[in-house]
Amino acid sequence: MKAHFDSIAESPYYAHIFMSELMSASRGGSTQLDRMFTLYLQPIGLRIVGLLQEGIDSGEFRAVQAVQFAPSAMARLSLLSDRAAAAKVHE
Numbered sequence: 001m002k003a004h005f006d007s008i009a010e011s012p013y014y015a016h017i018f019m020s021e022l023m024s025a026s027r028g029g030s031t032q033l034d035r036m037f038t039l040y041l042q043p044i045g046l047r048i049v050g051l052l053q054e055g056i057d058s059g060e061f062r063a064v065q066a067v068q069f070a071p072s073a074m075a076r077l078s079l080l081s082d083r084a085a086a087a088k089v090h091e
Contacts (some may be wrong), residue, residue, distance in 0.1 A: 045070065049066045052066035
C-alpha cells in the first residue's frame, strides 16, 4: 500500500493521471483501469481473502465474512499508514 502512494507522490503528474483514469472509468469505462484491476488488484484481493479464510477455518480469526471484512481491514490499515506518515512529516 505504501509503495502505491509513494509512486503516486513521486511526480506531481501521477496523481492527476490516476484521477483521470478513475474519472474516465465512471463515464463508461477505462481499459487501463480494467487491466490494472485484472492484473494486480483482483489477484491480491483474492489472496488476502484466502488468507483470511484460512485463519477463520483454523480458528485463529473469529468467524466473519472474509469478502466483506477484507476491504474494511485494508481501508483501516491504509488510514493508519497515512497517519503514521503524516506524523513523521510533522516531527
